Amino acid sequence: MDILPMLTWTTQHLPDRVAQSIRETVPDPRVLSDWQVSQIAQAVAATVEEAARLDRPRQRRREWMLLIVGLIAGALLSIPVGIWVNSIT
Known part of the structure; x- marks a missing residue:
């Protein structure tokens, strides 16, 4: 699975989803202004993007290890x- 489309989706939609969730939780604009909600959503999105960026090399190592183990096992x-097929023919 390629992570680039997931990262693009995160960059485009996560701040909106987080802002919507915060606004549903705290509907009163006197408690949190729209600007504050937007800033919180941007901070959460940046944190998620950084975590995804840090996890990418680990995921690639895991994929390479699975490929190597699969080739060796095969x-x-x-x-x-092959020995069994040769013995029955």
């Missing part, structure tokens, strides 16, 4: 299967 499994 090679190790193909040897006995």
